[in-house]
Every structure is written in structure tokens, then in C-alpha cells.
Amino acid sequence: MRQRFERLVDDHGPRLLQLATGLLGRADEAEDVVQDVFIRAWDRLDELEAGREIAWLVTCTRNASLDLLRGRTRQGALLRSVHDARPGGSDRTDAVQPDDRLQAEERARTLRGRIRSMPEPGRSLLILRDLQDLDVATVARALDLSPNQVKVYTHRARRALRKELRELDREDADEQVA
Amino acid sequence: MNRSHDHTDEAHLEDRLRSAVEPPSDPALAADWRLREELRTMDAPRLPPALRRRILSATTRPKSNAPWLAAAAVLAGLVAAPLLWSPPAPEAAADPRELRIALREIDAAGRRALDATLASLPSRSILPDLDLAGLPYAGTVRRILEPPKPSKETENS
Numbered sequence: 001m002r003q004r005f006e007r008l009v010d011d012h013g014p015r016l017l018q019l020a021t022g023l024l025g026r027a028d029e030a031e032d033v034v035q036d037v038f039i040r041a042w043d044r045l046d047e048l049e050a051g052r053e054i055a056w057l058v059t060c061t062r063n064a065s066l067d068l069l070r071g072r073t074r075q076g077a078l079l080r081s082v083h084d085a086r087p088g089g090s091d092r093t094d095a096v097q098p099d100d101r102l103q104a105e106e107r108a109r110t111l112r113g114r115i116r117s118m119p120e121p122g123r124s125l126l127i128l129r130d131l132q133d134l135d136v137a138t139v140a141r142a143l144d145l146s147p148n149q150v151k152v153y154t155h156r157a158r159r160a161l162r163k164e165l166r167e168l169d170r171e172d173a174d175e176q177v178a
Numbered sequence: 179m180n181r182s183h184d185h186t187d188e189a190h191l192e193d194r195l196r197s198a199v200e201p202p203s204d205p206a207l208a209a210d211w212r213l214r215e216e217l218r219t220m221d222a223p224r225l226p227p228a229l230r231r232r233i234l235s236a237t238t239r240p241k242s243n244a245p246w247l248a249a250a251a252v253l254a255g256l257v258a259a260p261l262l263w264s265p266p267a268p269e270a271a272a273d274p275r276e277l278r279i280a281l282r283e284i285d286a287a288g289r290r291a292l293d294a295t296l297a298s299l300p301s302r303s304i305l306p307d308l309d310l311a312g313l314p315y316a317g318t319v320r321r322i323l324e325p326p327k328p329s330k331e332t333e334n335s
Contacts, residue, residue, distance in 0.1 A: 013225035042237040130217040151192040
């Protein structure tokens with residue numbers, strides 16, 4: 001029983017943390033959510049079907065994250081900046097890092113920020129399907145959607161993300177010209 | 179009908195995109211494919227060791243405390259029920275010493291009142307025939323109010 005639980009933590013912990021961080025944008029809150037989810041999973045381990053725990057874990061993580069987000073919105077707090085999304089992240093940049101690595105990090109931050117600003121369920125779908133490559137059936141179970149809806153909404157969310165990135169690139173280009 | 183058709187098309191495009199190992203010929207789908215590849219290859223986060231330790235230490239307790247909590251609640255109910263349903267206990271008696279002092283004070287005050295009353299009466303007043311038996315301190319009251327009987331020695335002299 002204990003081994004099974006530790007395997008769940010090791011196999012799915014990073015995935016859940018990425019989902020919570022992607023939704024919340026704050027590493028500290030995301031870690032708290034993941035910890036709570038695993039404590040609940042431990043209490044209900046007997047009820048969870050072995051090998052199919054991931055859908056339940058994803059559902060709990062997503063719901064807890066969205067509840068936190070809703071609470072934050074109610075309080076009128078602004079979402080933290082994209083920089084906070086990185087665990088232990090800061091605005092500092094390392095001067096000795098190569099330019100291409102800096103550019104890749106900047107691009108990753110932009111992508112995460114844009115995904116985070118998307119509406120549900122597209123935001124969760126992009127994280128679970130594209131970033132994490134979870135299979136359609138699991139995502140459908142976790143988000144309470146049909147497999148066809150998962151495909152369609154993922155496709156639309158990706159298109160919307162691509163459109164936003166294109167506009168962002170255009171704005172950057174305009175700024176450089178100006 | 180059209181909407182359903184659109185859904186089918188989009189689902190089909192998604193299937194094509196995910197099964198493609200290189201960018202599809204359709205430009206829009208190729209752009210989708212590149213974005214998806216970029217997202218897929220983004221650094222996957224690691225579980226911070228401190229978080230892993232926190233999770234494992236927080237779950238070392240028994241899997242569920244529910245049966246123990248239920249048993250504790252039943253026991254607490256068994257203890258509390260008789261206390262809640264029993265009649266209120268009589269108030270504790272006052273300290274006997276305080277009670278004695280109070281009675282003595284009443285007695286002294288009563289004597290002083292009688293003395294004052296007698297002093298104000300004419301010395302040869304005829305007292306009515308009083309039924310004092312039902313009064314507290316009846317003996318004392320009678321002794322004070324009734325005129326002293328002349329002793330035989332005085333009568334003889």
C-alpha cells in the first residue's frame with residue numbers, strides 16, 4: 001500500500017504540480033494544492049482503482065486550483081506575473097547564460113503566461129494534452145468531457161493560443177520598427 | 179447539423195495532428211503541429227524534494243482516523259448525556275459557621291428590639307393574654323414580657 005502511494009507521488013507528482021502551477025501561476029500555492037491532493041489520495045487509496053488514479057488526481061488538482069483562483073478573483077487580487085510561475089523563479093537573469101537559452105526561457109514563460117490567461121477548459125486541456133501528453137480517455141474522465149469534446153476543445157484552444165502568439169509577435173515587431 | 183459536422187472536422191484535424199510525425203502539408207495544421215511540438219518539449223517540472231518529503235511525512239499517520247473519531251464521539255456522548263438529562267443539583271448549603279453567626283445576630287437584634295419596646299411601656303401596663311407558643315423564641319419573649327412573680331420569701335417578710 002505504502003509502495004503504491006509513493007509510486008503515485010513519484011509518477012504523477014510532477015504532472016500535478018505542472019497543472020497546478022499552470023493554472024495558479026504561483027509555485028507556493030501549487031505545492032500546497034498538490035500536497036493536499038496527495039493527502040486526500042492517501043485517505044482514499046482503497047477506493048481508487050489501481051492504475052487509473054491519474055484521472056482522479058488530475059480532477060482534484062484542477063478543482064482545487066480553480067477554487068483557489070476563484071477565491072483570489074473574489075478578493076480582487078491580481079494574478080501574479082508570469083515570472084512567479086517558475087518554482088523558485090525570480091526576475092534575476094544570469095549574465096553568463098547563453099542568449100539562446102535566455103530566449104528559450106523567455107519563450108517558455110510567455111507560453112505559460114498565455115496558457116494561464118486562457119479560459120477553461122482550454123487552459124487545462126492544453127496543459128494535460130499538449131504539455132503532458134495525457135491520453136484522451138484519461139483527460140475526458142478527469143474533466144468530465146466526452147473524448148470528442150476533448151479533441152475539439154483542445155484543437156480550438158491551441159488555435160486560440162497560436163493566434164495570441166502571432167499577435168504578440170506582431171506587436172513586438174511593431175515596437176522594434178517604431 | 180452543421181455544428182456537428184464542424185465538431186467532426188475539428189476532431190479529425192486533431193487526430194491527424196497528433197498522429198503526424200512531421201508537419202502536415204496544410205499550413206494551418208502545420209503551424210498547430212509546431213506549436214504542439216514546442217509545448218510537448220517544454221521542460222517538465224520535477225517534484226521538489228522538500229515537497230515530496232512533506233507529502234510522505236504528512237501521510238505516515240494511519241490511513242483514516244474516522245473509526246477512532248466515531249468511537250471517541252460515542253464515548254463523549256455517553257459521558258455527557260447523564261449530565262445533560264439529570265435534574266439540577268441542590269445548591270450547596272451555606273457554611274455552618276456563617277449560618278450560626280447569622281442566627282446569633284438575629285437573636286441579639288430581637289432582644290434589643292424587645293428591650294426598647296419594654297422600656298417604652300408604662301411599668302404597670304396590663305399585658306394582653308398573648309398566645310406566644312407559635313412564635314420563635316417564645317420562652318424568651320414570655321420571660322421578658324410576663325411580670326416577675328413575687329418569691330415566697332418576699333411574701334412572707
